Amino acid sequence: MTEHITEDTSAPTATITYLPTARATEGSWYVIEDQPEPPATDPGTDTLILDKAREILADVTAPAPAKPIEKVVDLDAFDDAPLIPAWMKTYEGWAQFSGVFYRARRRGFRRWVRRQRTDQGHVRQFGRGARRMHEWVVGFEGVRVQGAAHTAHVLTREARAASRQARFTPRILGSKKELAMKTAEKATAAAEQAVALHKKAKKDRNRARNLRAGVVYGPPLTAIGGGYVTTGWLGATAGALATFGAGAFAGRKPYEEDADWTSEWRSLGDGDRMTAPMLDQAFRAAKVIGSEETLRVVQMPMLDTRGAWTAVLDLPPGIPAKRAIRATDELAAAFGVEEAQVSLAKRGRSGRVELYVSRDLPFTDKAKPGPLLALEAAANFWGPISIGPDVRGLPISISVVERSGLVGGEPGAGKSASGNTILLAAALDPRVILWLADGKGGGDLEPFEHLCQAFEGDADPEAFYEMLLDLIKDMKARYALLKKLGKRKITEELANKHPELRQLLLWVDELMFYTTDEEYGKKITKALRNLVSRGRAAGIVTFCATQKPGSDVVDTSLRDLLSIRWALRCTTPEASDTILGKGAAASGYSAKTIQAEMRGAGFLWAEGTNPTMVRADYYTDEQVEELLARATEWRRKAGTLPSAPLTLADQLRHQGDEDALILARVLDVFTAHATEDGPVEWLPGQLLVDELKAAGHPVTAEKLGALVQRTDADKVKRPWGEKGSRLAGYPLERVEAAATARFGLTA
CATH class of the missing domain: 3.40.50.300 (P-loop containing nucleotide triphosphate hydrolases)
Structure with a gap:
């Protein structure tokens, strides 16, 4: 380090140079490049220079740190525009506003699409508007024309009849002929006047209709035609849209409400909702309550899952529930439904009833599987x-x-x-x-x-x-x-x-x-x-x-x-x-x-x-x-399944008697010879004896005859076999009678 002292010492300065011994410490972030060796100086001088540098550095004060400028933003503050917070002008605010606007427009479009299917759709509104404007154009003058035409037709027929009567009245009758002629003249004059009135009524009707038609149909035609002449098809389209909008505006109110003159008579059968006024009106019409009395609705009318109306009502004091139940037919007529669709039941107390009106005739749909199947x-x-x-x-x-x-x-x-x-x-x-x-x-x-x-x-x-x-x-x-x-x-x-x-x-x-x-x-x-x-x-x-x-x-x-x-x-x-x-x-x-x-x-x-x-x-x-x-x-x-009833042959076998076993075998032979048409009613005696012997019963014809008593008619010989040989035999009826009589059994 070397200090150069000049004559101007008003602003002492110091020049610091790197010492030869200065080296980068291990791990330091800076590197000191090799510099040339400083010139050699006297050691005493070096000491004086260092002391002077320390004094200068000690007098120099470090500048005060600069304070950061903090900008405070109040997000709830408002600017000149009313009710618009400051954060709305930020990026996030504009993004949120754009999202809300987009979603609102999308929901509005969906509502508009759903609306088109209802009576409030623009197409239906335009249809109603066109119909109303056309009805206004037609007007009511047609009634006057029809009345004048009817009068003219009647008077014309009367005049024609009077003229025919005057024509065919003989002149020799004198006064009658003259009276008939005067009557014919009066009738003809009245008919001509009626025809003239009819023509005048038609003329007035046409003039009024043409005037109203110009008012109604003139602007749409002018808009469409003028737009086409001015800008071509684009202008014609704009005129058509304007016409459509005007028609939809004219038909914005449902037409049915205007033309339905019987709205006060509508009922559940017409598709109306059940309301408290409708209930009062129906119960009054059925004579259940008086004209000045009203019902107290305990449970408001509501639709169930089956589409039926249900409500709980309190009748006026002194009127029992059975009075309303007896009037089910009258209530059904007041509601406009079948009697089977109305169900009334007492609910809790005498004056409270539960009303149920089904949408369709009940129990007409296909029956569901019964619960026993499950x-x-x-x-x-x-x-x-x-x-x-x-x-x-x-x-x-x-x-x-x-x-x-x-x-x-x-x-x-x-x-x-x-x-x-x-x-x-x-x-x-x-x-x-x-x-x-x-x-x-x-x-x-x-x-x-x-x-x-x-x-x-x-x-x-x-x-x-x-x-x-x-x-x-x-x-x-x-x-x-x-x-x-x-x-x-x-x-x-x-x-x-x-x-x-x-x-x-x-x-x-x-x-x-x-x-x-x-x-x-x-x-x-x-x-x-x-x-x-x-x-x-x-x-x-x-x-x-x-x-x-x-x-x-x-x-x-x-x-x-x-x-x-x-x-x-x-x-x-x-x-x-x-x-x-x-x-x-x-x-x-x-x-x-x-x-x-x-x-x-x-x-x-x-x-x-x-x-x-x-x-x-x-x-x-x-x-x-x-x-x-x-x-x-x-x-x-x-173990509770009843056993099948025993046949007469089985009952005989259970007797354990030899004669019973013989009769049981005889019945088995009859069963064996049964056909598809039913059991055989008669068998030859020799056949029965042979079958008994084959079964181990040494029975003769005499013994069989003793067991089964026969009448003389039973002993008559009958044809048997393919050759038709006549043989004596035993009827099945006699065998069963012998078994039941001797052993007390039932066939």
Whole structure:
């Protein structure tokens, strides 16, 4: 380091040079290049120079650090434009504004597209506007022209008739001829005046129409034509768009509201919404409430998932719910729908009703599969049984424990399908004992025969009466066991412990055929009344089905004991009352209102409830077979499947008597010779003897004749075989009679 001292010492300076010993330390970030060696100086001088440099450096003060300039931006501050924050002018603000604007425009475009499908679409608006402007152009002068034309035609015909009468009046009549001529002249003058008025009315109409047509059609034609002349097709397009916009503006209001003069008479049947004023109007029209009274809406009218209207209403004080229910027909007329579409039920208290109005006629769609098809285990007949959906689509179930029922309706109403809901539920419970009687003899109950402990399918009143007597004996045995066990009635737990006390279902189809029989009708009625009145506590459930259970078909003493009533479609309200009870139709529950399309629907009335419109679950023939196959398997596993009835031959073999075995073999020979047409009615005696000997029974013709007694007519020889040889023989009827008489068996 060298200091050069000059004469001017006012601003001392120092020059610093690198010392020879200065080297870059290890790891430093700078590099000192090699520099030439400084000139040699005196050591004392070097010391003086260094001290002077230290003094100069000590006097020099470091400058104060510069303070950074901080710019504070208030993002909530506003500039001169009102309600526009400062951050809106930033990049992020403009981006957000652009996104909002884009999304708003896109949503607006979508709304515009959806709007075009409605009555507020621009095309429909233009159509309404064009129609309204055209109607204004046409005007009302046409009515005056038509009236003048009609008057002119009438007067012209009268003038023509008067002229004809004057022309053909003989001149010799004098005054009559003159009077006829004057009448003809007056009629002609009146006709000419009427024709002139007609012409004037037409002229005025045309002048007014032309003037209005110029006002309406002139500007669009001028705009389109002028635009085409000025700028070609572009101008014509602009004129057409302007015309379209003007027409849409003129038709912005729906035309129907302007032209509908009957809006106050519209109803649910016309597609209107159910409102509180509509409810008041309908109930007033049905005479349920007075003209000055109103309903209190507890639950506002609303649409359910099926598209039906439902509401809960409070009637004015002093008006019971049954008054509204009785007026179902009048309410349906006020709502503009069918009576079957309106359903009214009491809700909680006497003056509160629940109104349900379906969109279409209920129960006309295809029935859904019944719930029994989904069963993976045996059913429980002690619990609730699914009957079917009501008009709201809600499932309806009933309990048949200690109950009895009556199902009635006209032919084709769906009694067989309705009965299957109860019969299948009983069949799918292996614990239930089935006793069935088919008074129709048509085979509807035949698929259940192999599950029945007793079955009468031939529509035989005598056989049915014997069945009832056997059932009464079983009922007495049940009561004897209950008395022994110290119980009053059968419960599910008790029936599970004692199989002889299992539930028993007696189903009688077409009861009318049995009760109207001259010989056994009264006996059957008495036996049924005994079973229904006493058998409930013994676990015997009785159901009867018939067409019209009037007093001439079913005695009222029996009918009134049947607690469950199911009225399918009936032809008259009186027929409906014979099922549901007297006064049901007057209370608004009439099966007469059920339409023919609503097959399987009916009013179900269980104890303690009002009748409910229910459609029975429907099972096809294939589904019935599938369910009965399950029932058979479950009963076989449970050991409750009834054994097939023994034939007369098998009964004879169980006797263990030699003569019984001979007669059993004779019956087997008859069975072996049966054909497709049926069993053979007669066989030769020699053939029977040979078959008996072949089976190990050394029987002679004399012994066989002693076993089977024949009359002289039975001993007559008959042709047999291909050659037609006449042989004596034995009729099948005589063989069966001999077996049943000697051993007390049944064929």
